[in-house]
Amino acid sequence: MLVSGERTMALYCPACEQLQYHNFSLFEVSCSPRSFQCACGFIQGHIVKKNQRYEVRLLCPSGNRVRLLYSFKEFWRAPLLTFYSPDGGDVLGFFGGSKNVEEAVSAFDSDLLQPEDFYEPEIMSAILVYLQKLAVANKIGCKCQHPAVGIDVYPDKVELVCSNCGSAMLMGATSQEDLLNLYSLSEIKMQPASYTYLGEWLKPLR
Ligand SMILES: [Zn+2]
Ligand SMILES: [Zn+2]
DSSP, rough: OOSEEEEEEEETTTOOOEEEEEEEEGGGGOSSSSSOOOTTTTTEEEEEEEEEEEEEEEEEEESSEEEEEEHHHHHHHHHEEEOOOTTTTEEEEEEESOOOOOEEEEEEETTTTOOGSSSHHHHHHHHHHHHHHHTTTTTTESSSSSSOEEEEEEESSSEEEETTOOEEEEEEEESSSHHHHHTTTOOOOOOOEEEEEEEHHOOOOG
């Protein structure tokens, strides 16, 4: 629970498409709307206190106005709130303690890698398509008792991670060889609590 009134809000700016952090105190928010301006000059939104509620007014990337209502208690107590647009479910920003907000932003950004972030976008997209195919066919798993395998995507590599036992398989995503290594597998079953680099693992098989 947060006791002080200091909060951080991170908002995606519809104008410059950058993330803008705002640090402020909840004591600054009253019944006259407090505005939040991006470094680019665009007014990203307002927060206003209305009776026992806080209203957050934002703009969607589509330009639609969004009003999000929070109870006084929720707004003061929540370590982290995520602002979603009601129509598309887009994340518009985060609000809460500064550490919580920073963590949420970095987790969100890593999910949102854009094609131009990848070292080799074509190799990466072929790898993701193939992994997706395997996953849909239930061909990605872990031999532990309660497998829960997820895919983490980085600019130059992909990691399969089992959140139950912590096993991981890392594969490069920058070369034709990385792609062929993956194509040589019709199924991926990880050993519990293991850490494998796909390129190394395949070598003895050749
Ligand atoms: Zn901006
Ligand atoms: Zn596992």
